[in-house]
Amino acid sequence: MRLLNRHVVIALAAATGMGAALLILSPILPALKEFYGVSNALLGMLVTALVLTHALVQIPGGVVVDRLGARWSLTLALTLAFVGSALPYLNQSYPLVLAARVVVGLGTGLGFVASLKYVTAHSAAQRAGLTQGFFGGLINVGCIIPFLISPLLLSIDWRLVFLFSALLFLLPLLALLIWGQEPAGGRAETGLSLGRVLKQGPVWALGLCHCLYFGVTMTVATWIASYLVSLSPEGMLLAAAGLWGSLATGFSALGRFVGGFTLRLVAPQRLILGSVFMLALAFALLVASSQVGWSVFLFVLVYLSSSLTFASVFWLAYTLAPRELAGTSIGLVNSIASLGALLFPVAFGLILDQTASFAWGFVFLMILSLGGLAPAGFLYRRANREAQAGPPAGASGAPFIQAP
Structure with missing residues (x-):
């Protein structure tokens, strides 16, 4: 089995998108403060809403992945993250953006577990640790991307940041729908997994x-x-x-x-x-x-x-x-x-x-x-x-x- 088969590439692309989503708003917080005219605490909630949701969904997300399967769980996760990232581009009201960040957090939390199981199951046993290392590293690389791309997007329209984040989820989602495959023995049929x-x-x-x-x-x-x-x-x-x-x-x-x-x-x-x-x-x-x-x-x-x-x-x-x-x-x-x-x-x-x-x-x-x-x-x-x-x-x- 090759190190970078299509399933591994899909999961690594998802990891990059998840990393970018975590910090996608950080470079544009000054623009958001000027647009909304709210306190720094309310601005901070736009960041923590995703982080807290991401953390809280890990355990139930793991149960879902084991019952539904890694492929379809990752499909659901990427869909949630894509929708939550794209909605603020269409409507920038603060309550909607806050709710959208919660939806993205649900997607990244479920997606972390699903994509990590997916990439490991589709890797050769002797290379699974290597692909997991790349998976984790690309989450960090994704965190850097917003700081690199935001100057260009801000010079055009700060709302494009949301569209860019949505694109990072849409690409692996389409690839997963076309080429994705459920790993063998990846579902828990009976018993309480947790x-x-x-x-x-x-x-x-x-x-x-x-x-x-x-x-x-x-x-x-x-x-x-x-x-x-x-x-x-x-x-x-x-x-x-x-x-x-x-x-x-x-x-x-x-x-x-x-x-x-x-x-x-x-x-x-x-x-x-x-x-x-x-x-x-x-x-x-x-x-x-x-x-x-x-x-x-x-x-x-x-x-x-x-x-x-x-x-x-x-x-x-x-x-x-x-x-x-x-x-x-x-x-x-x-x-x-x-x-x-x-x-x-x-x-x-x-x-x-x-x-x-x-x-x-x-x-x-x-x-x-x-x-x-x-x-x-x-x-x-x-x-x-x-x-x-x-x-x-x-x-x-x-x-x-x-x-x-």
């Missing part, structure tokens, strides 16, 4: 590890500009410091791409455990850091360590559960991870308010990372026990200890 997956301890361990990775990435991306401004004795310009914050997406994309290749050489459990250790080390060093250059290096280490494991986490989420329940497993892992993205940046800000010191915030992240050694170590020890006992092959045909 209940069966909830009993899988390793799936919870994966969710906690990914919660750490996703949470620290969002926390550092949120606060890096403010930290560098406070650290620079020359008073670094906020715009210059903010550049490093924008590079977070690029480093995360690089880490996910590299992680897909690394997974072919290193067992996923080892990569997960090693990445957690590197995060704890990086934050421990940041506590005592007082130089901009050294701090930037450590932030790059954080970005890479937290993103290298994307393919490892979701490869294991796919293989730990029976094939027909893989969507529910993926949804549960990503739902747990969303808690870190929502809570860690807020907690860091509260610590900063109370202590007026970024060092204590890094202590907090170091403690979280040390805590992450528990679920990561559980996965590693379980893999070693199964390797020594010679377990039967999992749903993918690959033993738990081996890289795909």
